[in-house]
Amino acid sequence: MVFEIILIYGLVEFYYSSIEAELNRSAQSIVYNYNQYLNNYELYKDAKVLLEYIPGNTVAQVQIIDDRGVLLADSIEPSMEGMELNYYDINMALSGKQSIWKGKISQTGEPVFSVSWPITSPDSEKVIGVVRVITTLSDVNEILKNHIIILVSLGFCIVFLIFLTGLALTNTIISPVKEITSAAKTMAQGRFDVRVSKRYNDEIGELGDTLNYMAQEVSNHQKMKNDFIASISHELRTPLTSIMGWIITINSGDIDSKEELREGLDIIEKESKRLAVLVDELLDFSKFDAGVITLRRSTVNLGELLSYIKRQMEPRAVRKGITITIDVDEELPWIDADENRLKQVFINIIDNSFKFTQKGGYIDIIGRKKESSVLIRIEDNGCGIPKENIPKVKQRFFKGDSLVSGSGLGLAICDEIIKLHNGELNIESTVGKGTTVDVILPVQLEI
Template identity: 35%
Template sequence: MVKLWLAFTALLLFVLVPLELALHQVLVRFYADQVTEPLLYHSQQLANLLADHDEAIKMAPMMGQMVGGEVIVLDAAGQPVDFEGASTVPPPEAGVAAIRSGRSFIGQVETPAGDSYIVTGVPVPDGRGGVMLLAPAEPVQRSLTVARRYLILAGGVTLALGTGLALMLARSLTRPVQAMERATRAIARGDFSVRVPVTSSDEIGRLGEAINRMSAQLDAYETRRREFLANVAHELRTPLSYIRGYTQALAEGLVADPAERERYLKIVHDEAVRVGRLVDDLMDLAQMDEGQMALERLPLDIRLPLEQAVETVRPLAEEKGVALEVDLEADLPTLEADGGRIQQVVFNLLDNALRHTPPGGTVRVTARPERGGVTVRVTDTGEGIDPSLLPLVFERFQGQRAGGRGLGLAVVRSIVRAHGGAVGASSRRGEGSTFWFWLPAR
């Protein structure tokens, strides 16, 4: 703030000092003109009278009285003429020389006694001498001194007010900047609860609003990050505890029955697959969040990834005793999409449906042309979804049901949205659920 105030003050001095000097010169010229112009005029009048009548010299004292000064009349040789009321001040040599050469003269002369006079001189026509009028310079100097004093006073007051205003302006500019600096330092330390007071709508105010938005976003991001890490740790803890417990039992020879050993190995394998899929989903979501997931968009007949996903889960459905039904219309429009990612979407929806459909139930896959694109629905006959969880089913770890990882549906939503599509779900308790996604046609 001090540097800014000094900069403002220096700028003010840079403007005021030349202005003061210019005004002083203007005042000097003004007072000089106010004195010399009447002197020159009356000098010329007296010179003209002397050119016409020698007796006009008697009017010289009156001319001096009219200007409040004294009169000197020079003869053709440049010597002062003695007459009643003539000035006793010696004429300046420069003035005498100017008059003898036929030129007017304006200047100053100072007597040995210290008196100062303003002098004007004009030649008498036909080289017959000249006339000088002398006015005391003291009133002019006194007026200039007073004017200079007021000028300095006005400049000082202006400088004081200007520096005060500069201080206020510097404080008004630096105070929000300092608050922003403190806020950004706090944010850098990890305190995302700090906010900057915004008191204006200018650039400073908009910068403060941007900092507040950034702080709020970082606060929300940090909250989600902590929740995400806690959920990931929770999701990994269960399968890892199974894997550790069953492998320890197998390693220590606690299971002698071959059938029981086979069952333990299958549990370990299933949990390892579960951890692997969890890691894959986490990697996919991380890439999507950072915008690094590359989509290979090509003309796509959506029947192909749908059928491939269905065939992938068919052994699991048969093992569980769940019927898989597929109903794909023949005239589905061509999409421009990444077939591998769309197959991943359908697989995740089928996996979700199979996990929540009891033996003897049915999972049905349909595809219909709708709204300039294709809508795919995966319907199950499971237990349904609690109404409180339904709005959250596509959120990470938010809408997961028993046996779910809480990530598969989040991956579905991210992939579909990356293709410019939409997702949704509907359910009734005890009557099953329907998950759908829509993709625009090519």
Template identity: 30%
Template structure:
């Protein structure tokens, strides 16, 4: 994972940064070079401008005398040129040949015709050339056509060495390279620090997740509580996932233990009565009939428990299909209440149910709806003491129908109330059962687009309210 993130960073952010630095370096060096060269070029052009300004003062009686005076003046300027240590000042004829030079030579090997040819083609009569002499020295030559007649003098040329400019450019290149290297070094160090700040926590997350996958559900990641830190939020999420899995594992183990106990009790009873019945040959014996009744009841209890587990498993896996159709909710609820009425009376409880006169249409699966009602009534019976009252109410609202089951049983402790819908959960106040009854009810109601609300007061009873959308034709 470390190499993967680092590789992506190298290919992405760092590569783009390197390319940007190189681009900026090239643009900066190009701009600096042009600036230095343009500075030298403009200086020579200003010298030409000063010389041509002086030539205006030479006027005579005839144009021939004026041209001669200008030619003499130019030659005198060449002879008396004061900046011989900086420039080579030349006069050129109309063919580009050197007529006079401030160094007194014909400048063989240090000039080309490029600047003269550019000046002839240019509108302003100026040309420039940068090249290396035969000795290998880099020079700049600027040529300017003489704007006035001066006998055989057709153009002026200034040649200067670029040795100092090259040295300055080398210094600029070194400074630019150092700055670029510093930028890249800072980028690499800050990038590696940033990558490490991600990779190290992700490595911890990876190792912790691997431990959770191996069943080590007690492992936890350190968190700082900074909600703005995405990695810290990820660690918190992993911790909550581990806590949830640990709680689920705990509830699963408790569920297995509880179900095992619930299954063992009727199985022990059935086995004991089967052994008893083996010794009885008379079917008219009271114990014989009692044994068969107990075996039948316990078998039905086992069957209902297994069916409840299978239904919940199918519902969780999406394999339990709902066969919904328009129903009269009053009729469905009344059937469920009548089914449980005999048991309610046997337990010494009082049932209060006033059947509404008008039908209430809903769209639901009748079998699953009956299962929901019986499951809630079964809980009300199990958790109520003899003499208690179980009240069932049904009414229709504007958009929903509501069913309310009220008992006067032991109630649900506040710490257990928020978990009673959780699968496998059995509260501290629970009695026999698989621990998935209300979880199954909640799942069925959700599948039917309904709601389930539970309110309870410890020692005073519980109120379960179901809501189902009304069916509109």
């Protein structure tokens, strides 16, 4: 609107000022001619003659008026001669100033534009008459009207286009954003089953997808947490049930012999230890999850650590009739690691090998230097892991069907510890042939 008002105003101004300039030129030339050629006579005598000096290209009406305002000569309507004219511009010119007037002729109502210039006598500088040049504004106003109609309709078109654009924006941006916002609010209240529907494949659609993805992840996480708690409860109940059972039996005095009492107390001790271990492992997990576990790093001589573990395991190997061997490269590099945590990892893995290997089997501990890492391999020829279970053994609480399986946390903890060391834990296994667990640890260059 502002633009249109400025444009229309400028247009009217342009047309009117060019008309004014044209009229002024004519008036000026008549005044000039009078002063040049005729000023030695009386104006009333010269008026008719003066009209002949009108420039040939003047289309306007020219009037010569005397100092009382009486029309002396008129180029278009001679019948009006002798009438006294009373217009603003004539009165101003009679007082010595060039002036303009825009208005309507009272009889016809025609819009006109007039310019009046004073005619002065050369000797006295006194105003002796007026030259008035008049033109009709009907034609110009008609042109202006057409222009304004075009401009206004153009304006309406633009407003309509803006309206359409707004509508499109509402559909593609504002409504989807509103939908996403309301979905996000619902999610914030804990309902992660809501999903944002995708309307367009643009940035906002992508935002919706991301939000959906987040909701999915949170749901998964919640489910995992619930499963975890369920597993823990289950895991805690088994030893507790057996402890409770024995305590009730002992407490009721139904025990016949000392041996039976001893057996009961043994079971209570064993189960309590199991509970303590389980609680320790769970604490470890909550620390892993909170990301607060920090490695107490030092320079670790892997070769020595592995020999130490092997020696520690020897009595168990003898007891179970399993051969345990170690084969570690001489120049196995020292690494920057948490020695106790690594020990926990290797003992866990070797413990599994012992549990799942029959009498007469073997367990090999192998240490090899690679380009920028160390490979520790623990190999057994035990019962092996069914193919479909291999990807699951690192999950918390996953244990096979075997009776010797523990709580199923061992490998999950090992995996976390190795990840903290930026290493890898890979398991390969064939049922009936045996299992190979590879631990790959990076070697820091500064050591």
